[in-house]
Amino acid sequence: MKISLFIPCFIDACYPQVGISMAQVLERLGHQVEYPEDFTCCGQPAFNSGYWDEARAVAEKVLAMYRSAEIIVGVSGSCGAMMTTFYKELFHGTPLEAEANAHAAKCWEFSDFLVTKLGVTDVGAKFPAKVTFHDGCHGLRELGLKKQPRALLAKVKGLELIEMGAAESCCGFGGTFAVKFPMISTAMGEVKCDSALKTNADYIVSCDASCLMHIQGLADRQKKPLRTMHLAEVLAKQ
Amino acid sequence: MSTVAQTFKETARRLTRDLRHRELIQNALGKYYVGRDEKKARFQNWQEARQAAAEIKWDAVNHLDKYLEEFVSKLEARGTKVFWASTGQQACDYIVEVAKKRNVRSIVKSKAMTGEEIHLAQALEKSGVEVVETDLGEYIVQLREEPPYHIVFPAMHLTRHEISDLFTKKLGTAPTDNPEELTMIARRTLRKKYCAADMGISGANFAVAETGMISLTTNEGNGRLSTSLPKVHVAVIGIEKVLPTLDDLALFLPMLATAGAAQAVSCYNTFIGGPRQDGESDGPEEFHVVLLDNGRTRLLADAEQRDTLHCIRCGACLNVCPIYKNIGGHTYGTTYMGPIGSVLTPHLRGLKEWKHLSFASSLCGACTEACPVKIDLHHHLLQNRRNAIRCASPWWEKLIFKGFVTLMNHPAFYRLGVKLGWFGQKFHWLVKGTRLDPMYAWTQSREAPPLALHTFKDYWRRKKS
Ligand code: SF4
Numbered sequence: 001m002k003i004s005l006f007i008p009c010f011i012d013a014c015y016p017q018v019g020i021s022m023a024q025v026l027e028r029l030g031h032q033v034e035y036p037e038d039f040t041c042c043g044q045p046a047f048n049s050g051y052w053d054e055a056r057a058v059a060e061k062v063l064a065m066y067r068s069a070e071i072i073v074g075v076s077g078s079c080g081a082m083m084t085t086f087y088k089e090l091f092h093g094t095p096l097e098a099e100a101n102a103h104a105a106k107c108w109e110f111s112d113f114l115v116t117k118l119g120v121t122d123v124g125a126k127f128p129a130k131v132t133f134h135d136g137c138h139g140l141r142e143l144g145l146k147k148q149p150r151a152l153l154a155k156v157k158g159l160e161l162i163e164m165g166a167a168e169s170c171c172g173f174g175g176t177f178a179v180k181f182p183m184i185s186t187a188m189g190e191v192k193c194d195s196a197l198k199t200n201a202d203y204i205v206s207c208d209a210s211c212l213m214h215i216q217g218l219a220d221r222q223k224k225p226l227r228t229m230h231l232a233e234v235l236a237k238q
Numbered sequence: 239m240s241t242v243a244q245t246f247k248e249t250a251r252r253l254t255r256d257l258r259h260r261e262l263i264q265n266a267l268g269k270y271y272v273g274r275d276e277k278k279a280r281f282q283n284w285q286e287a288r289q290a291a292a293e294i295k296w297d298a299v300n301h302l303d304k305y306l307e308e309f310v311s312k313l314e315a316r317g318t319k320v321f322w323a324s325t326g327q328q329a330c331d332y333i334v335e336v337a338k339k340r341n342v343r344s345i346v347k348s349k350a351m352t353g354e355e356i357h358l359a360q361a362l363e364k365s366g367v368e369v370v371e372t373d374l375g376e377y378i379v380q381l382r383e384e385p386p387y388h389i390v391f392p393a394m395h396l397t398r399h400e401i402s403d404l405f406t407k408k409l410g411t412a413p414t415d416n417p418e419e420l421t422m423i424a425r426r427t428l429r430k431k432y433c434a435a436d437m438g439i440s441g442a443n444f445a446v447a448e449t450g451m452i453s454l455t456t457n458e459g460n461g462r463l464s465t466s467l468p469k470v471h472v473a474v475i476g477i478e479k480v481l482p483t484l485d486d487l488a489l490f491l492p493m494l495a496t497a498g499a500a501q502a503v504s505c506y507n508t509f510i511g512g513p514r515q516d517g518e519s520d521g522p523e524e525f526h527v528v529l530l531d532n533g534r535t536r537l538l539a540d541a542e543q544r545d546t547l548h549c550i551r552c553g554a555c556l557n558v559c560p561i562y563k564n565i566g567g568h569t570y571g572t573t574y575m576g577p578i579g580s581v582l583t584p585h586l587r588g589l590k591e592w593k594h595l596s597f598a599s600s601l602c603g604a605c606t607e608a609c610p611v612k613i614d615l616h617h618h619l620l621q622n623r624r625n626a627i628r629c630a631s632p633w634w635e636k637l638i639f640k641g642f643v644t645l646m647n648h649p650a651f652y653r654l655g656v657k658l659g660w661f662g663q664k665f666h667w668l669v670k671g672t673r674l675d676p677m678y679a680w681t682q683s684r685e686a687p688p689l690a691l692h693t694f695k696d697y698w699r700r701k702k703s
Contacts, residue, residue, distance in 0.1 A: 007694050012694040013659070014690060016693050016697055020697055035698050040646040040649055046642055048601065048620070050626055051636075052624050052627075054639040058643055058647060061646075141604075141606070169604070181250065181598050182680070183250055183254045184250055188564060189684075191264075213687045216685070217687065218684045
């Protein structure tokens with residue numbers, strides 16, 4: 001299958017390893033991957049802040065960039081939700097509505113793609129560690145990711161998954177919310193860190209690097225012994 | 239920033255640091271989650287029940303004209319006086335007038351969020367009438383002279399100890415930590431009030447068009463006493479409360495109890511269809527129904543957010559909201575707090591002043607998932623944000639997003655930006671976490687993620703060549 005990668009801006013700039021891991025896993029499974037190098041951002045920061053015209057200006061380019069793609073696989077639940085659910089809303093009633101819908105139909109989040117589309121749960125990964133899984137909200141509630149990442153983790157050799165209490169609770173990131181209301185965002189992050197710490201896991205794993213950025217940033221500042229890792233990175237380990 | 243937004247931020251800052259508050263709310267809600275899930279499991283299929291409820295509400299809200307008329311004509315046929323109030327002020331004036339005419343000196347009030355919404359108790363007190371809340375939680379917050387903390391659990395933020403202290407101070411009773419004794423203290427005081435009251439005020443959980451009845455749900459029986467002992471009963475009802483048929487309650491009563499209070503069904507469900515009829519031995523001599531618009535028809539005209547009128551005020555969205563759990567109910571400064579409050583308040587009180595509530599959300603969607611009538615709460619928050627920016631946005635923010643578009647739509651600029659950022663971050667330590675830090679909003683409490691020397695784009699180029 002020819003797969004067009006969707007690498008969100010902050011993964012490109014801060015967490016390239018997450019994108020690289022996804023590409024490697026897909027290639028190992030025998031697929032051909034390509035990447036539109038001019039892709040930057042899906043427009044979510046503007047959309048979430050109420051600047052829909054600005055978001056549309058960025059999103060229009062994205063639609064054009066992926067126009068000829070057969071299938072698009074992205075490595076973020078949140079940006080994935082933007083390209084599927086929210087593009088439809090953003091372009092509703094505009095001339096690009098049909099294209100946004102067609103685009104959404106081609107988009108897959110990485111874990112969902114592996115499990116639902118390809119029917120693969122064992123990607124041959126090995127990672128001897130105790131991990132707990134954080135459900136990123138957009139992935140969970142907009143895209144319905146719940147069983148998929150867990151099915152993949154269950155097949156990683158040596159890995160033990162310990163569920164934390166309130167795994168479905170928001171970590172407090174929420175995009176611009178984190179800087180507009182840092183006090184609330186931080187408190188939510190503290191609650192999340194506490195739940196994760198109680199499991200004694202070595203890593204918090206998630207489908208969303210943005211949640212992990214928030215959790216790790218907070219844990220580091222508060223000197224909490226927590227390490228985070230994206231699901232793609234876990235699946236790339238051999 | 240509006241003053242209410244400023245106050246919101248300051249209170250949020252204080253409460254999010256208050257670990258005692260955090261623990262108290264978490265513990266209280268922890269029990270609720272367990273009970274709610276247990277009761278949800280009693281439904282054959284909770285998701286289908288939600289769908290059915292949403293469809294019934296959709297029908298009711300989209301045919302309000304028909305159902306309200308049916309409701310009113312049935313009520314009037316049994317001698318009920320119905321008043322249509324466009325605004326809260328009109329509703330208050332009407333009720334004050336009724337109280338005057340009937341020489342009312344004291345009123346017992348069963349819990350009614352509509353009453354809170356229009357500041358009814360204050361209006362009546364100003365006219366010289368005593369108003370006593372009869373719901374235990376409401377009674378407690380009334381004694382504390384503060385608004386309810388939650389739309390279903392008004393005194394959820396208080397410990398037994400605090401309630402005991404309050405009773406000792408206000409009622410002169412002996413201190414006790416025993417919940418039963420505390421309840422008995424309130425009960426003894428309230429019983430006297432019921433017997434002396436000339437008027438009872440209630441809201442309604444549902445208004446049944448088919449039979450012309452209001453449905454009232456309580457757990458303490460205070461609704462029944464407040465509405466049947468006094469000579470006059472006034473019910474203040476939002477126009478969206480109407481349901482087409484009595485049968486609908488077979489779904490809505492257990493649903494409200496489950497989502498709202500983790501109960502299979504509430505302890506007391508009362509249906510009232512008029513004042514005391516000839517030959518009946520009890521009930522009020524006069525029954526007034528005040529149908530309240532107060533901004534609801536504006537919401538009705540908004541096709542995008544009309545489903546907000548489905549709300550049955552169960553409070554489930556508050557209970558699962560991580561924002562609510564961390565900042566508490568009073569911080570919002572609104573009648574309706576939590577997700578539904580953040581969606582609704584800009585419509586009821588003005589977007590300009592209340593838009594901050596729609597931004598104070600991580601958009602996690604836990605509310606939408608919990609809502610028994612499937613209101614698309616978190617997407618409405620997004621729409622409120624869009625509307626807020628359309629009507630007014632700060633120039634500097636506009637500039638930032640113009641810059642954002644330029645950066646993202648020119649990959650060369652973007653790449654350069656990332657490289658400059660990588661270079662700039664070497665000097666970040668000089669200002670990190672201080673007010674001079676351009677990333678202060680983040681770094682005041684969190685470490686910033688380091689920009690990578692080799693980005694994914696770099697990797698891809700290398701891989702290709
Ligand atoms: S919005 Fe939904 S969950 Fe929230 S109070 Fe209303 S009915 Fe309940």
